[in-house]
Amino acid sequence: MFVGIDLGTTHSLVAVWQDGKARLVPNALGQVLTPSVVSVDKDGSLLVGEPARERLQSHPQQSAAVFKRDMGTARVFRLGAHAMRAEELSALVLRSLKADAEAELGAVITDVVITVPAYFSDVQRHATRSAGLLAGFTDITLLNEPTAAALAYGLHQSEGRFLVFDLGGGTFDVSVLELFDGVMEVRATAGDNRLGGEDVDVLMVRRFVQHLGLTEEQAQQPMTAARLQRAAEATKRSLAVQEEALMRIELDGKPLAMTWTAQDLEAVLEPLMERMRQPVERALRDSRIRPQELDAVVMAGGSTRLVAVRQLVTRLFGRFPQTALDPDQAVALGAAVQAALRGRDAALAERVMTDVCPYTLGVKVTKYLADGRTQDGFMAPVLERNTIIPASRVERFFPNSAEQRQLNIDIFQGEARRVQDNIGLGSLILPLPARSDGDGLSTDVRFTLDANGLLEVEAVLLRHGQPQGVARQLVIEASAERLSPKELAKSLERMKALKLHPRDRLEVRALIARAERHHAQLLGHWRTALADAIMEFEVALETQDDRQFAQPRQQLQAMLARIESEQYLPDTD
Known part of the structure; x- marks a missing residue:
């Protein structure tokens, strides 16, 4: 299935x-x-x-x-x-x-x-x-x-x-x-x-920090940054259904707030x-x-x-x-x-x-200028963007000189005319025999893109247009940016050893995590009361008896609901 x-x-x-x-x-x-x-x-x-x-x-x-x-x-x-x-x-x-x-x-x-x-x-x-x-x-x-x-x-x-x-x-x-x-x-x-949407949150946080005069050092503290991002996301969601919303966090026990309107958000998003x-x-x-x-x-x-x-x-x-x-x-x-x-x-x-195919796929080539000089690093398209897939396309390329003993086929993806501005996908090396200038050597490079958008490259050596039995094939799979088959196998073994939290206990763990999030933000009486409620709930959990922890859970949920309802009220002073 x-x-x-x-x-x-x-x-x-x-x-x-x-x-x-x-x-x-x-x-x-x-x-x-x-x-x-x-x-x-x-x-x-x-x-x-x-x-x-x-x-x-x-x-x-x-x-x-x-x-x-x-x-x-x-x-x-x-x-x-x-x-x-x-x-x-x-x-x-x-x-x-x-x-x-x-x-x-x-x-x-x-x-x-x-x-x-x-x-x-x-x-x-x-x-x-x-x-x-x-x-x-x-x-x-x-x-x-x-x-x-x-x-x-x-x-x-x-x-x-x-x-x-x-x-x-x-x-x-x-x-x-x-x-x-x-x-x-x-x-x-x-x-x-x-x-x-993450970029929307970033712009909202930036505006919020500027409005309240916070320093970059304050805003980039891991816990503060996480609170700011969550507050921005909540405010953004509210503005999708109403004209105004309050963005608010607590920093060092002090509530910080800013009222957003739909027009404010539109200006920030320009x-x-x-x-x-x-x-x-x-x-x-x-x-x-x-x-x-x-x-x-x-x-x-x-x-x-x-x-x-x-x-x-x-x-x-x-x-x-x-x-x-x-x-x-x-x-x-x-x-x-x-x-x-x-x-x-x-x-x-x-x-x-x-x-x-969403991108143009091609190879790095050298171009000859009108005065006889050469320049390296240009992109020669083989599969152009928005070609219907699955697709297979072939282009013919020629060595630069008779002295070359191998052809480096560097594969790139992107729309820029120079490969330095595109994304490198991999390389394929094709050995070349010793030859004279007039021996008619060339190489056919074929790009095949399957229905999943995955690329395979094949190069075939030709002499006077006839295959010479020297070919290289590359399924783009190994580079610094991608896991090789060997690395994938190692990762698979490592993943098997990882222990996921039991699925049937996630509701309980989510409640504790939610309480711990608020505990990290609060100070004074509320912080102490919440810490006690969390501890009472965790002690009840150790009994593994649903009847024992039903009441502590209800009490913790009620306290969190009260904290959350008060946390986002505007200041009255």
């Missing part, structure tokens, strides 16, 4: 196709949104989701979040004694969602559709696939997030031209799709892998609005479709709730976007539809889906 997973920057979700429709699977806390956060508990076990999110403020050195942005990089996150890459942290989130689905369905699940930003690079897609393998999945399909949103809206059952505007917590994608005769064809994709406009215009230009020729504009991603974002879309297209589905859930529901298509569910008619 396939499941669909939206592996998000801020939250992740898992969905299944049952009884002719997609539905979300709740986690151990009964929620469908699982925060993409990992933390190490005091007993060494790993917490994933809401309990880990609560510990971001109280234990920032043992917690990690927003690691999706570092997929496909060599960055290492340190959580106490643990050192993990982004794909390993993502694997823990996937593993938690896998456990939720297995508990719900009563079956072992090995097949998954994982969504990725359409603008994810080859390296980032490989990292996502590695995360799926580390989580215990064996059959992994990658699906672009805007395509998933289109499936969730049922656009695969329609005909017409549609634009999907997908603004999540950390990434932004725009895809233009055309549907005809049972075919869903992605015409063009553009985006920004470092633009999302730089981000321009960054959103550019991928929209590029996707439309590449698709050769004018805005007035679109049949609908579909919104996905939780950050599209922002009024300023919806107003931008309305201005760009001269129409209101479709918002029938919860933007947080659309991508996961679409992943479940794709899972059903993969599983050939009888309730779904067979559909043909095509996607595109």
Whole structure:
């Protein structure tokens, strides 16, 4: 059985196709949104989701979040004694969602559709696939997030031209799709892998810090930074449904607050609005479709709730976007539809889906100038962006001189004319025989991109256009930024040894983490009272008798509710 997973920057979700429709699977806390956060508990076990999110403020050195942005990089996150890459942290989130689905369905699940930003690079897609393998999945399909949103809206059952505007917590994608005769064809994709709701929070925090005159040193303290980010997120969510909201934290026992209006937020977001406009215009230009020729504009991603974002879309297209589905859930529901298509569910008619390569892929070449000089470091495209995939393209290249004994084929991804401004993916070395200037040596370089957006490169040596039996093939998989097969195997063994907090005790652990977060912020009477309530609850837990800790739990929950209701009231002085 396939499941669909939206592996998000801020939250992740898992969905299944049952009884002719997609539905979300709740986690151990009964929620469908699982925060993409990992933390190490005091007993060494790993917490994933809401309990880990609560510990971001109280234990920032043992917690990690927003690691999706570092997929496909060599960055290492340190959580106490643990050192993990982004794909390993993502694997823990996937593993938690896998456990939720297995508990719900009563079956072992090995097949998954994982969504990725359409603008994810080859390296980032490989990292996502590695995360799926580390989580215990064996059959992994990658699906672009805007395509998933289109499936969730049922656009695969329609005909017409549609634009999907997908603004999540950390990434932004725009895809233009055309549907005809049972075919869903992605015409063009553009985006920004470092633009999302997290950037909104950063700008809000910056404005808040300036307004209150806090120093950079104060704002960058780990616990203070975590409080500021959480306050910004809460204020942003409030402004999605009301005209005013209060952003407030406590620093050294002193309440600090600032009132935000929808207009304040719109002014702060102006730089981000321009960054959103550019991928929209590029996707439309590449698709050769004018805005007035679109049949609908579909919104996905939780950050599209922002009024300023919806107003931008309305201005760009001269129409209101479709918002029938919860933007947080659309991508996961679409992943479940794709899972059903993969599983050939009888309730779904067979559909043909095509996607595109989001970036131009090519090799580094030397160019000859008019005066006979040469310049190195230029990009020669082999597969251009928005080519329908799967695809295979070949280009012929020639050695620079008769003295060359090998051909270095350096592979890059990006739109700049010089490779130094693009992303290096790997290298392939082809040995060359000794020769004279007139021996007609050349090399055919073939790029093959599969339906998951994963790249394979092949080079064949030719003499006078005929193959010479010397060929090299490279599946782009090993570099400083990506786990090699050997490293992946080691990581898999290491992941097996990690102990996740028991799923059936997560509700209790989430409550304690929530209480500890508030305890770290409070002073005086409230701090002492809360510490006593936490200790009483933990002592009752040691009895392992539900009847013994029912009353301490209720008392702790009531105290937290009172603290939270008072914490966000405006100052009266």
